[in-house]
Amino acid sequence: MPELPEAESIARSLDRALKKRKITKVEVFFPKLRTPLEPLKRAGLVGKSFLGCRRRARYAVADLDDGRMLTMHFGMSGVVRVEPESVPRRKHEHVFIHLSDGRVFRFEDPRRFGFLEVQKAGKDGWPECLAGIGVEPLSREFTGEFLFNASRGRKKPVKELVMDNAVVTGIGNIYAAETLFASGVSPLRRASDLTRTECDAIVRNAKRILREAIKCGGTTVSDYRNVDGSEGKFAQKLKIYGMKTCPKCAHATAKAVIGGRTSWFCPNCQS
DNA sequence: CTAACTCCCTGATAGC
DNA sequence: TGCTATCAGGGAGTTA
Numbered sequence: 163m164p165e166l167p168e169a170e171s172i173a174r175s176l177d178r179a180l181k182k183r184k185i186t187k188v189e190v191f192f193p194k195l196r197t198p199l200e201p202l203k204r205a206g207l208v209g210k211s212f213l214g215c216r217r218r219a220r221y222a223v224a225d226l227d228d229g230r231m232l233t234m235h236f237g238m239s240g241v242v243r244v245e246p247e248s249v250p251r252r253k254h255e256h257v258f259i260h261l262s263d264g265r266v267f268r269f270e271d272p273r274r275f276g277f278l279e280v281q282k283a284g285k286d287g288w289p290e291c292l293a294g295i296g297v298e299p300l301s302r303e304f305t306g307e308f309l310f311n312a313s314r315g316r317k318k319p320v321k322e323l324v325m326d327n328a329v330v331t332g333i334g335n336i337y338a339a340e341t342l343f344a345s346g347v348s349p350l351r352r353a354s355d356l357t358r359t360e361c362d363a364i365v366r367n368a369k370r371i372l373r374e375a376i377k378c379g380g381t382t383v384s385d386y387r388n389v390d391g392s393e394g395k396f397a398q399k400l401k402i403y404g405m406k407t408c409p410k411c412a413h414a415t416a417k418a419v420i421g422g423r424t425s426w427f428c429p430n431c432q433s
Numbered sequence: 434c435t436a437a438c439t440c441c442c443t444g445a446t447a448g449c
Numbered sequence: 450t451g452c453t454a455t456c457a458g459g460g461a462g463t464t465a
Contacts, residue, residue: 164459165459196441196459196460196461220459220460235459235460236459237441237442237458237459237460238442238443238457238458238459239442239443239444239458254443271442272442272443272444273441273442273443273444273457273458274441274442274443275441275442275458275459275460276459277460315434315435316435316436317435317436318435318436318437322436325459327459327460334458334459335457335458335459383457385444421437422437422438422439422458423457423458423459424456424457424458
């Protein structure tokens with residue numbers, strides 16, 4: 163399930179695979195993901211070239227030479243591949259973008275929570291559809307002070323705040339769980355009850371964990387794959403997500419549904 | 434403004 | 450074996 167490190171890995175791979183390639187053909191095999199796919203066919207992409215690919219939040223954004231951007235989100239089960247034309251289409255590969263080097267960008271997404279659109283640039287140089295989202299967790303803007311201020315007056319659990327894309331982007335269920343475990347903070351804690359020191363710890367641990375996960379090529383839990391088909395190796399380093407016992411104290415972990423998401427934590431180490 | 438809820442979707446797995 | 454029920458979850462939208 164692609165969160166920030168997975169999107170970063172995909173964007174980096176796509177930067178290499180798409181740069182300087184010209185689009186020769188666009189094929190759409192399914193009507194819609196999160197939004198309709200037909201506009202992709204009518205976007206006039208043939209003849210345009212890619213300049214590269216970058217990441218914002220959980221989106222990979224591939225820049226075109228006409229100033230527009232192929233903007234993609236991987237939902238729950240999105241997988242991108244760039245493979246020769248000779249490789250047969252898989253069952254849930256919904257979009258093919260043929261490239262001038264004879265390879266094909268393929269967007270696979272069985273559960274169809276993903277997103278693939280050509281977008282115009284907003285004032286900030288990012289796609290218009292991303293205007294108004296929160297700060298990047300790996301940026302200088304994301305500090306303990308920032309999180310502390312954002313948490314004032316918020317009654318919802320801290321895990322929901324950390325996963326709120328209007329506050330800070332790209333931290334999903336897995337990395338929120340890992341961050342709060344490393345910080346010794348229960349995911350159920352009211353955001354407004356957090357101390358400044360706890361906010362500092364949460365921000366510090368979020369950055370450290372996200373950076374390490376990027377180094378590992380992300381986390382593969384079930385269906386996530388990198389562009390080259392490899393699995394994200396951070397799965398081996400998960401400490402609390404999906405665990406039955408706490409790796410620190412061996413206490414049985416607790417499981418709670420917070421904001422509609424399953425949340426693992428250690429009731430002994432996290433309070 | 435926040436918070437709480439629903440919906441979208443398929444595949445893996447558990448239970449009978 | 451073969452069926453059905455349940456669960457996984459990001460983001461957008463609606464309601465209170």
